[in-house]
Amino acid sequence: MNISPDDVVFWQWGGFPLNATVAYTWLVMALLTLISWLVTRRLSTGTEISRWQNLLEVLVSGIRDQIRDVSRQDPGRYLPFVGTLFLYIAMANLLNIVPGYMAPTGSLSTTTALAICVFVAVPLFGIAYEGPVTYLKHYVKPTPLMLPFNIVGEFSRTIALAVRLYGNIMSGTVIAAILLSLTPYFFPVVMQLLGLLTGMIQAYIFAILAMVYIASATSVQTGNKDNLPNNKLSNNNTDKAG
Amino acid sequence: MSVDWITVSAQIVNFLILVWLLKRFLYQPVIRAMDRREQRIAEQLEQARQREHQAQQQQQQYQEKANELDRQREDILSKAKENAEQQKHELMDQAREEVSDIRKQWQQQVEQEKQAFLKNLRSKSAGAIQAIGRKALSELANVELEEQVISSFLLRLKSLDHNTRKALTQALQESSEPLRIHTAFELDPAVRGRITRAVHEHIVEGIETEYFESEQLLCGIELNAGAQRISWSLADYLDGLGKQVEDAFASTSSSNR
Numbered sequence: 001m002n003i004s005p006d007d008v009v010f011w012q013w014g015g016f017p018l019n020a021t022v023a024y025t026w027l028v029m030a031l032l033t034l035i036s037w038l039v040t041r042r043l044s045t046g047t048e049i050s051r052w053q054n055l056l057e058v059l060v061s062g063i064r065d066q067i068r069d070v071s072r073q074d075p076g077r078y079l080p081f082v083g084t085l086f087l088y089i090a091m092a093n094l095l096n097i098v099p100g101y102m103a104p105t106g107s108l109s110t111t112t113a114l115a116i117c118v119f120v121a122v123p124l125f126g127i128a129y130e131g132p133v134t135y136l137k138h139y140v141k142p143t144p145l146m147l148p149f150n151i152v153g154e155f156s157r158t159i160a161l162a163v164r165l166y167g168n169i170m171s172g173t174v175i176a177a178i179l180l181s182l183t184p185y186f187f188p189v190v191m192q193l194l195g196l197l198t199g200m201i202q203a204y205i206f207a208i209l210a211m212v213y214i215a216s217a218t219s220v221q222t223g224n225k226d227n228l229p230n231n232k233l234s235n236n237n238t239d240k241a242g
Numbered sequence: 243m244s245v246d247w248i249t250v251s252a253q254i255v256n257f258l259i260l261v262w263l264l265k266r267f268l269y270q271p272v273i274r275a276m277d278r279r280e281q282r283i284a285e286q287l288e289q290a291r292q293r294e295h296q297a298q299q300q301q302q303q304y305q306e307k308a309n310e311l312d313r314q315r316e317d318i319l320s321k322a323k324e325n326a327e328q329q330k331h332e333l334m335d336q337a338r339e340e341v342s343d344i345r346k347q348w349q350q351q352v353e354q355e356k357q358a359f360l361k362n363l364r365s366k367s368a369g370a371i372q373a374i375g376r377k378a379l380s381e382l383a384n385v386e387l388e389e390q391v392i393s394s395f396l397l398r399l400k401s402l403d404h405n406t407r408k409a410l411t412q413a414l415q416e417s418s419e420p421l422r423i424h425t426a427f428e429l430d431p432a433v434r435g436r437i438t439r440a441v442h443e444h445i446v447e448g449i450e451t452e453y454f455e456s457e458q459l460l461c462g463i464e465l466n467a468g469a470q471r472i473s474w475s476l477a478d479y480l481d482g483l484g485k486q487v488e489d490a491f492a493s494t495s496s497s498n499r
Contacts, residue, residue, distance in 0.1 A: 017248070036264060057276055079269055080269055113254045114257060117258075
């Protein structure tokens, strides 16, 4: 039984295998891009809009609202990154209902890749927001003694993110497979539904967590300047969420 | 459960490409469309607000105009009413004046006619009464009556007051004519003597007297000395009667007026 889509190799070119993870990722990318392009080709700026445009607008404005709620900042800068995280994971998980499809998010490679993206994006956004020196000073606060802990926290956060998504999606797939062998026909369908639900929730959690990390990297400094107790509170919250 | 680092790097690249693609095809156009719509809605709202404002202003203007028109209409109506009232009064006054003029004219005419009628009646009735009186008295006149007339005349001569007597005397002295005595009937020489004596006694001593007969005197006797005259005659009474009748008519007509 192939648990990871990494192991399913469609085509090998030299040392680079074209496995199911990459192939289905391309499928998801193609679908998302195609839908977006088809819909945004003819956008209406009036009050009469098509259903698809309405759907996309609801999605985009919903993501923007979530980002604004979490970061208390203008969502424009974070929208492409966080929104794409959500849309990609959601679409990848949603397609699980298609027979023969294997969710790329069920591969630890994909989730690791996404986590690494977040890992890199957090300091990048922080530096872009407040400059490199101010951001890096953040690691030696409150005292330089905390520097190793801060770095460890940074890494552990990334790993937790990766494993959480991978574990959920993979476990869903694995449970479905096991149940299918034990009690065929009906019960796996229920599990499949549950898997869809979990997939959506995971997409949401992943995107929100990424946003929270980025927000903590950008807004903590502001909070320090303005109001200490509030800042501590938000730090605690962030730790719990992580 | 293993991490294929080639796949990981491929997935990172894939993800970054997807970010770019979605940014290019999804977020930017959709957000732009939403912004444009918001802007349009805001513009429309602003336009609507402006239009509403304008409409309100226009409504206010029209309201003011309507009020102005109402006021003007009221003014015109009240003026017209006033004019009509004034004209009515004038016309009424004019009509009243005309009516009173006509009435006055008519009254004058009536008065004139009445006066003419009364005058006519007066003269005629006085004349008639006089004529009847004269006729009756001339028929009634006889010796006894004539005797009475003479004695009355003599009595009057006797009872002349001082002034009259003086005037008579003066008149007789100024004119050289004799004293003329007119009677309606023929006098006896004895009676004539009595009268002459009475004249001599009461007026002027030794004056010459002449006697005439006159039908007009109507059972009476008259003494003429120049412009002065003493008489007793029924004609005098009848003249007085005529005068009385005329006075009576005059007073009735004046009380009728």
